[in-house]
Amino acid sequence: MIGEISHFLSLSAVLLLSLVLIFNLFFFFSKIHPNQLTLSMRLFNQACWLVFISFGMYVYLAISDDFSIAYIANHSNSQLPIFYKITSIWSAHEGSMFLWIVFLTAWSILFINSLNNNHPLKKFTLLMLSLIILGFLLFLLLTSNPFERILPFGAVEGADINPVLQDPALAIHPPMLYLGYVGFVISFSFITAYLLNGNFELQWEQDIKNWSLVAWIFLTIGIALGSWWAYYELGWGGYWFWDPVENVALMPWLAATAFMHSLFASSKSNVLKTWTMFLGILIFALSLFGAFIVRSGIIDSVHSFANDPERGLYLLSFSGLITLFALTIFAYRLPALNSSKLVVTGSKESFLSMNNILMITSIFSIFLGVTYPLIIESINGDKVSIGPPYYNTIFAPLILIAAIFIMISVDALWQRSMPLRRFFTAIAVPVTLSLISMYLIWWTTSVFSILAYIGIFSGLLILFRYLLRVINNLFNKKFINKGSAIAHTGLGLLFFAVSMNSILSYEKNLNLAPGQSILVDKSVQEFSFNNIRVIKASNHDVISAEVSLLQDGREISLNPQKRKYTTRGQITSESSIHATFLKDTYLTIGDQLENGSWTFSLKINYFIKWIWFSAALMVLGMLLTIFKKKVS
Amino acid sequence: MLQVRKNRLWKLLTILFLSAGGISLILFSLNSKLDLFYTPSEMLQADIKPGYRIKLGGMVKNGSITRDGTTIRFQVTDFIKEVSVTFDGVPPDLFKEDSGVVILGYFLDGMFEAEEIFAKHDENYMPPELSIDPPAI
Amino acid sequence: MNQLLRFLIVLLPIVVLIFFGKILLVDEDIKFSNFNSKIFPEFQLNDLDGNPVQSGSLNGVKILNVWASWCITCLVEHPFLTRLSEQNIQIIGLNYKDSDLKANAWLKKHGNPYLFSIYDPRGDLAFDLGVTGAPESYLIVNNQVVGHIQGEMNQRKWETIFLPLIQKAKQGS
Numbered sequence: 035m036i037g038e039i040s041h042f043l044s045l046s047a048v049l050l051l052s053l054v055l056i057f058n059l060f061f062f063f064s065k066i067h068p069n070q071l072t073l074s075m076r077l078f079n080q081a082c083w084l085v086f087i088s089f090g091m092y093v094y095l096a097i098s099d100d101f102s103i104a105y106i107a108n109h110s111n112s113q114l115p116i117f118y119k120i121t122s123i124w125s126a127h128e129g130s131m132f133l134w135i136v137f138l139t140a141w142s143i144l145f146i147n148s149l150n151n152n153h154p155l156k157k158f159t160l161l162m163l164s165l166i167i168l169g170f171l172l173f174l175l176l177t178s179n180p181f182e183r184i185l186p187f188g189a190v191e192g193a194d195i196n197p198v199l200q201d202p203a204l205a206i207h208p209p210m211l212y213l214g215y216v217g218f219v220i221s222f223s224f225i226t227a228y229l230l231n232g233n234f235e236l237q238w239e240q241d242i243k244n245w246s247l248v249a250w251i252f253l254t255i256g257i258a259l260g261s262w263w264a265y266y267e268l269g270w271g272g273y274w275f276w277d278p279v280e281n282v283a284l285m286p287w288l289a290a291t292a293f294m295h296s297l298f299a300s301s302k303s304n305v306l307k308t309w310t311m312f313l314g315i316l317i318f319a320l321s322l323f324g325a326f327i328v329r330s331g332i333i334d335s336v337h338s339f340a341n342d343p344e345r346g347l348y349l350l351s352f353s354g355l356i357t358l359f360a361l362t363i364f365a366y367r368l369p370a371l372n373s374s375k376l377v378v379t380g381s382k383e384s385f386l387s388m389n390n391i392l393m394i395t396s397i398f399s400i401f402l403g404v405t406y407p408l409i410i411e412s413i414n415g416d417k418v419s420i421g422p423p424y425y426n427t428i429f430a431p432l433i434l435i436a437a438i439f440i441m442i443s444v445d446a447l448w449q450r451s452m453p454l455r456r457f458f459t460a461i462a463v464p465v466t467l468s469l470i471s472m473y474l475i476w477w478t479t480s481v482f483s484i485l486a487y488i489g490i491f492s493g494l495l496i497l498f499r500y501l502l503r504v505i506n507n508l509f510n511k512k513f514i515n516k517g518s519a520i521a522h523t524g525l526g527l528l529f530f531a532v533s534m535n536s537i538l539s540y541e542k543n544l545n546l547a548p549g550q551s552i553l554v555d556k557s558v559q560e561f562s563f564n565n566i567r568v569i570k571a572s573n574h575d576v577i578s579a580e581v582s583l584l585q586d587g588r589e590i591s592l593n594p595q596k597r598k599y600t601t602r603g604q605i606t607s608e609s610s611i612h613a614t615f616l617k618d619t620y621l622t623i624g625d626q627l628e629n630g631s632w633t634f635s636l637k638i639n640y641f642i643k644w645i646w647f648s649a650a651l652m653v654l655g656m657l658l659t660i661f662k663k664k665v666s
Numbered sequence: 667m668l669q670v671r672k673n674r675l676w677k678l679l680t681i682l683f684l685s686a687g688g689i690s691l692i693l694f695s696l697n698s699k700l701d702l703f704y705t706p707s708e709m710l711q712a713d714i715k716p717g718y719r720i721k722l723g724g725m726v727k728n729g730s731i732t733r734d735g736t737t738i739r740f741q742v743t744d745f746i747k748e749v750s751v752t753f754d755g756v757p758p759d760l761f762k763e764d765s766g767v768v769i770l771g772y773f774l775d776g777m778f779e780a781e782e783i784f785a786k787h788d789e790n791y792m793p794p795e796l797s798i799d800p801p802a803i
Numbered sequence: 804m805n806q807l808l809r810f811l812i813v814l815l816p817i818v819v820l821i822f823f824g825k826i827l828l829v830d831e832d833i834k835f836s837n838f839n840s841k842i843f844p845e846f847q848l849n850d851l852d853g854n855p856v857q858s859g860s861l862n863g864v865k866i867l868n869v870w871a872s873w874c875i876t877c878l879v880e881h882p883f884l885t886r887l888s889e890q891n892i893q894i895i896g897l898n899y900k901d902s903d904l905k906a907n908a909w910l911k912k913h914g915n916p917y918l919f920s921i922y923d924p925r926g927d928l929a930f931d932l933g934v935t936g937a938p939e940s941y942l943i944v945n946n947q948v949v950g951h952i953q954g955e956m957n958q959r960k961w962e963t964i965f966l967p968l969i970q971k972a973k974q975g976s
Contacts, residue, residue, distance in 0.1 A: 101936075104953060184954040191936060269758065312812075319816070332826060343827050350827065354820040361816055365809040379673065391681070399692055406696055408826060417703035419721060424699040428692060543736035543755045606759045624756035625733060633736050635756035725842070764842045 037103055040091035041181040043084045044171065050081035051168040058161055071157055075146070078164060082143040085171070089136045092180065096123050101192055104182045105129055111192035114200070121205035127329055127345075128180040130208055134325070135170050137209075138216045142167060145220045145245055154236065158227030166219060169352045177345045203263040211256030215286060215321040217249025221293070222318035222360065225311050229363045234371055239301035239310070246297070246314075247660050250290045251653050257283050258649035269609045269622045271541070271637040273645065276425040278333045281400050282324030288400075289317040292393035299386045303449055305377050308368065309390050315360045320397070322353035333404070380451035385443035392435055399428045430488040433529055437492035440522055441499040463502055468494035479538060486533045493530025496522060517662060521655025524648040531644035538617075538640040547631040554636065558619075560584035566632070574598060579623050579632065581610075594623040594634070618642045701770065707747040714773050722749060722778055723768040731763055742767065742778070749773075753780040843946045844931035850919045851896075851903055851910070860919075864969055866894040867941040868917070868956070869929060871901040872909035874937040880955035881913055887961070888916040896920030899929050899937050940965075944972045 054077045058070065096119050101107040109129065110122040124130040142163040149156045174180070221242050228238045260280070265273040274280060293313035300310040327333055330346025377383045403420045410418050445460050446452050471494050476482060500523050507514045542554055544561065551562040562582045569576040577596040582589060592610035612619040617640045624633030703721040704712065714720060722742055730741035738757060741748045751769060761767060761783055771780040849855050861867075868884060870877040888894055896917035898906045903922055910920075923929055932941065932948070942950030942965050950968045952960050 107936075107953070269756070323819075326823070330827065332823065346827050347824070350820065350823050354816065358813070358816050358820070362813050365812045368805065368809050368812075395688055402692060402696065405822075406700070409822075410700075412822075412826065418700040419703060420696065420700050424695045427695040427699060431691065541755070545735040605762075607756075622756050624736075627733050627735070633733070633756055728842075764844075 036091050037095055037100060037181055037183065040088045040095065043088035043091070044175060044181075047081040047084040047088070048168060048171050048175065050077045050084070051164045051171070054078050054081070054164045055161065055168065058157070071151060071160075074157070074160055075151075078146065078160060079143060081164075081167075082139045085136060085139045085167075089132060092132065093120055093123065096120060099192065102183050103180070104184050105180045107184060107192050109192070114192075117202075118200050118205065124208045128174070128178045130212075131170070131174050131178050131329075132180050133209065134212050134216060135167065135174060137212050138167055138170060138219060141213075141217050141220055141245075141249075142223075145224075149241070153241075154233065155224060155227040155231055155238070155241075158230045159223050162223035162226050163219065166223065166356060169356070173345075173348050173352065177348055201263065201267060203259055204267065207256060207259040207263055209256075210252050210259055211283060214249055214251075214253025214256050214290075215283075215324070217252060218246065218286065218290060218314075218317040218321060220245045220249070221314035225314045226360045226363060229311070229360075229367045232367070232370075234367075237301075239297055242314075243297060243301065244660055246290070247294065247656060250287075250294060251656050253283075253287050253290060254649060254653055254656075257287060258646065262646060265642070266609065266611055269607045269635075271539070271620050271639050273642070276403070276420075276422050278404050279328055281404050282320070282327050285397050285400050286317050286320040286324065288393050288397050289313055289320055292390050293317055295386050296390055299383050303383065305383045306387060306390070308371050309387065311364060311371075313390065315357075315364060316397075319353070319357040319360070322349075322357065326350050326353055327404070333408070378449060378451055380446065380457075382443060382446040382448050385439055385446055389436075389439055389443075392432065392439065396429070396432050399432070400425070403428075426485050430485040433492045434488050437495045437526070437529065440525075441495045444499060444503055444522075460499070460502075464495050464498035467498045475534075481537045483537050486537045489529050489533030489536075493526045493528070493533060496526025497530065500526065517655045517657075517659030519655070520658060521652045524651025524655060527644055527651065528648035531641040531648060534641045535639060535645070540638055542636045544634045544636060545627070545631055546634070547629070550631075557638070558583055558585050558636070561636070563632070563634075571597075577623075579634075581621060581634075583612075583619065585619060590619065592619070592621045594621045596623060613643055615643060616640060703768075705744040706742055706749045707744055709749065709773060710747050716772065716774050719770065719772060719781070721768055721770050722751070722773075724749075724766070726761070726763050726765055726767050728763045742769070749778050750776070751778040751780050753783060757783045843943055843948055844928060846921070846928040846931070848921050848923055848928060851898060851907055851922050852919075853903075856919070856921055860895065861943050861946045863945065864893065864972060865918075865943045866892060866965070867897055867943055868894055869897045869899050869934050869937045869939040869941075870920075871899050871937045872905040873901065874899075876955050877938045878913065880938055880957065881916070883955075883957055883961075884916040885914055893918055897929065897932075897934075898922050898924075899934065900924060900926050942968055944968075 054074050057077075058074060095103055096106050096110055097116055099106075099110070099112045099119075101110075105126070105128050106122075109125050110119050114122065122129075124133045146156070146160055146163060149159070224238065224242050228236065257280075260283070261273045264275070265271070293310060293316075296306050296310040296313055300306040326346065326349040330343070330349060332346055377387055403424055406420050407418050410416050441461055441464055442452075442457065445456055468491055472487060472491055475490065476487075500519055504514060504519060506512070542558075544552065544554070546552060546561070546563040548563055548566050551560060553559060554561050560583065563579065564582060565580040567578050567580075569578055574597045577598075579594050581592045581594070583592065590612045592612060594610040595608040596605060597608060598605050607622055609620055609622045611621075617638055620637040620639055622635045622637075624635060626632050701719060701721045703723060704714075706722065706724050709720070709722055724742040724744045727741040727743045727748060730739075732739045736754055736756075738753045738755075740751055740753075740763075742751055743749075751771075753769070753771075768784040769778070769780040770782040770784070771778055773779075843861055847855070866887070884894060894917050896919070898920045901924060903924070906920070906922070910917075921928065926934070938955050940952045940956050941948050949972070950965050952964055
């Protein structure tokens, strides 16, 4: 019953949104009806609320174990804790699509109601948002219906979600990510509305700035959470695999980062406006592309949703159409846009302009990496895959260039060229310090990899540059843009930590019987396999190993486990991680051999904490930027 | 006006030069750093140069997994041909017999040395090549 | 220059669209991660007559139907299964979490569309298969699970889900 009502509410939302569109199209060519906007807004708001209530009911269905709903039967189980019953909703295609739409609706209703009724762009923005939400709702209800029933009596018990998915970080990761992805529907719709409207004297940047910055934060957190989860859950010790699904999240993030920087420039002066507009459209277009890639089944990756071509076609057509629509209007209006072409060489704007090109290049490289296997397969049927070697090779020079830009442009001025003397002193010190540090690193570690060292150098350039700047400005009591400094320091730290991790980390495979102890290497002096036990938990059995290490003079305990989940009989490994400032000791238990001994994989991963910390810094920097007091 | 033109020209040339460099790098990387994917029959038929890193996909043959200390040996099959594989280390959780697997490594002297083993986050993984057309009756 | 740029801005997404559209619509070679088939789990169970089930019994094209005497929906799909068996479609039953006495009585009363039924009182084989309840049906081709229907089987599901897979399997021979 509740399932039917919930379904009905979603259908009603479709109806209302269609009405909004038809109503406005009808009046498009005639004199605008005095109450047109108010009425449209009312319909739109009601439609949004219907979506929210519908989803709320769906959550109730999941919590109350309504296994007559096929999706809930397939992905939940009565034995699951309530938290995971809720999160099971977005563990697969139909439910996660529903969540996507809920977030799309939430962003839209908040933004559109924040605009004053006599805001010239309100109507067009409303139409764009209605169109997009409607399109996705139809997609959901027509091709990916979460309300399908198992008739006439429903399943006896749920099939349980993949135990690998029963994890707090992974449960939160999709909501964060989606909040980020869909948050950029606002810049997309608003900019398109601006272009449709045609009055280019209007200022538009301020209206969407904070909305976009917040969406960026969610996107950053979403990606970082996914990476963090992959690290401690998958047992491979890796945190980024350049998997297509990861790449399609990274591309919007790069576009969003470029967009923000471009927005700062174009809201201050009259330059880069066209760039900013283009980027604002591109972000959401890339999000849509990402959704298509992940859900169409067209690219086989370790974590794509299994799907059928029909869904792929719908998503492709719909995303393609609205992207094409926005870009065509953009291209059409391009000559009329009031963007100044006079960017002074060596000014902050010029660096931001070059940064845009750099970001577009990065996005394009990733896009090519993702589609190349498809292109090759289309041409000669060969199956190829593009992996880390390609991306590492491409990104090393790109981040070096980015680091150089950041280093130079920190002191750049708006609308004026930077004095040359300042230029040289600004870069001389960081470059020297970085080179010295690199030499020291090589001297202590004796490991060399050209790509990694490019990364280390890039990170150091940024870190030293900002260190220098902070010291300098504190000394001279000059203004520091805290948000920017913290965020960019985070970026430099990321480059540094990732590169150091790649050259220093190593792995040892061990084979011991319970009670045995061995010497591993200079750092891990003693590895003792103390005990192994079997424990029973709520929906799984556990094989728990107790290991103690004598590492760098300190004793640490590790407890790697293997779990067998009752419903599906699936076995997962829970790695045991001892994380310190400099490195993570990461232990995974393998299998038992015939002689009773067990295999272990011991990984020493360096600078992992610094990677998470760098993401936190970037988010913090952004928060400071959003909430800083407006200096008139 | 002329100065503006000249600046533009410089800008254009720089962009072209960097683009050419960038595109060359990308194309070079794409072509030299891609991993070709093979099923056992395809791999045995093709002429793989020893130093080439490739991906091999198929099913882990039932009863073929043996462990010797930290080394695992098993056979990968596509129901037509089989390949012997050796791997040192702890494989991912979903690695088991009668299950789909993709491995990355080198084929030398009739033995495939796996560097990495992949399994999907779903117990029903099988490389698509083997799943769409069920074996003939 | 500007004209070229404007043209490119519109052309690029069109190219991308056509490329992916072509793959989705035309290219047969590019395989989709659809329902991924897997080998039928090993089991050692008897049939409802108490005889051990032979290992070769899942060769060829078989429907495996999960049913039980306590399952009301199974009664609903029963006429359809009977019709299928009369058309020489081979159906094997998986009697799930049931008592063999009740199961045999049920078959006697309503008719037996199955070649035989595997007796799985604890649900061991069902557990390995990923069964969520009864009724549920699997399409097995040469010991590989290639299709799955949840809930009762009916004409529509048979035609849209199993039949195409069966035809594909037959084509391969």
